[in-house]
Amino acid sequence: MTEYPSKNWRDYELIDCGDGEKLERFGKYTMIRPEPKAIWAKTLSDAEWQKLAHTHFTPGAGFGKAGKEDSGTWNRLRKMEDQWHIIYPGLQKGLEFDLRLGLTSFKHVGVFPEQAPNWEFIYSHAKPGTKVLNLFAYTGAASLAAKAAGADVTHLDSVRQVVTWARGNMETSGLDGIRWIVEDAMKFAKREAKRGNKYSGIILDPPAYGHGPDGERWKLDDCLFGLLQNVAQILEPKDSWMVLNLYSNGYSALLGETVVREAFKLKGDYTLESGELALRDRFGKDLPLSIVVRLTR
Numbered sequence: 001m002t003e004y005p006s007k008n009w010r011d012y013e014l015i016d017c018g019d020g021e022k023l024e025r026f027g028k029y030t031m032i033r034p035e036p037k038a039i040w041a042k043t044l045s046d047a048e049w050q051k052l053a054h055t056h057f058t059p060g061a062g063f064g065k066a067g068k069e070d071s072g073t074w075n076r077l078r079k080m081e082d083q084w085h086i087i088y089p090g091l092q093k094g095l096e097f098d099l100r101l102g103l104t105s106f107k108h109v110g111v112f113p114e115q116a117p118n119w120e121f122i123y124s125h126a127k128p129g130t131k132v133l134n135l136f137a138y139t140g141a142a143s144l145a146a147k148a149a150g151a152d153v154t155h156l157d158s159v160r161q162v163v164t165w166a167r168g169n170m171e172t173s174g175l176d177g178i179r180w181i182v183e184d185a186m187k188f189a190k191r192e193a194k195r196g197n198k199y200s201g202i203i204l205d206p207p208a209y210g211h212g213p214d215g216e217r218w219k220l221d222d223c224l225f226g227l228l229q230n231v232a233q234i235l236e237p238k239d240s241w242m243v244l245n246l247y248s249n250g251y252s253a254l255l256g257e258t259v260v261r262e263a264f265k266l267k268g269d270y271t272l273e274s275g276e277l278a279l280r281d282r283f284g285k286d287l288p289l290s291i292v293v294r295l296t297r
Contacts, residue, residue, distance in 0.1 A: 140166030184212030
């Protein structure tokens with residue numbers, strides 16, 4: 001399967017992509033960012049890109065090195081605010097939230113638009129009063145989707161600043177009651193397993209490389225299977241679901257399914273689906289960005 005954000009999301013658009021970059025509009029601002037997967041040619045000219053864009057991200061010296069893939073600077077082309085907001089209007093009644101965006105030194109702006117299909121899945125599966133855990137939770141769009149559904153949400157990330165960012169998104173969305181934790185995901189999952197705590201829904205969006213708040217080392221290839229084995233112990237055996245998102249180059253949907261099936265030792269009645277999350281530009285070019293695996297049982 002390949003899934004895309006709804007065309008009804010007027011605050012986001014992939015305008016064009018190619019030559020290793022993408023031209024995107026987030027609300028009232030348009031920007032140029034690196035995109036290694038856009039290996040084809042742009043449709044619009046460079047002059048047209050420059051005319052449309054408010055800012056252009058230029059990779060720094062660390063670009064391409066492990067842990068520093070996205071470092072660089074923003075070059076302002078037109079006047080724009082440092083921070084602004086967009087709305088995600090879900091396809092389902094009751095699913096809507098506010099996201100504050102901003103330009104970071106790591107090319108990110110506070111949201112990954114291709115994740116919209118996951119937000120829809122989470123909202124439809126997170127039942128009121130059930131416990132949901134969001135690991136590597138970033139600025140919290142998935143947490144907001146679960147909370148909008150009435151779930152009891154725990155949001156965990158190793159970076160305090162992005163947890164604070166996510167809390168702000170909750171407040172401006174008119175939601176409350178999310179549990180915030182600054183912690184290493186592996187340590188937390190192991191501790192929850194020892195405590196015997198269970199969740200009805202678990203969301204994982206691990207990076208290729210990273211560090212916990214106390215310098216814990218994370219490398220996806222080395223740590224993913226072990227993390228999933230711990231997650232298998234804290235996900236309810238029935239009436240439960242999990243979303244695993246993988247951005248690492250070289251990973252496939254089949255690999256994702258296999259690692260989940262082996263870590264969980266799946267038996268009995270369950271559904272395992274996988275595919276790609278992608279964006280489509282104005283000219284019909286499809287840009288695949290991540291692998292998703294969803295387990296329901």
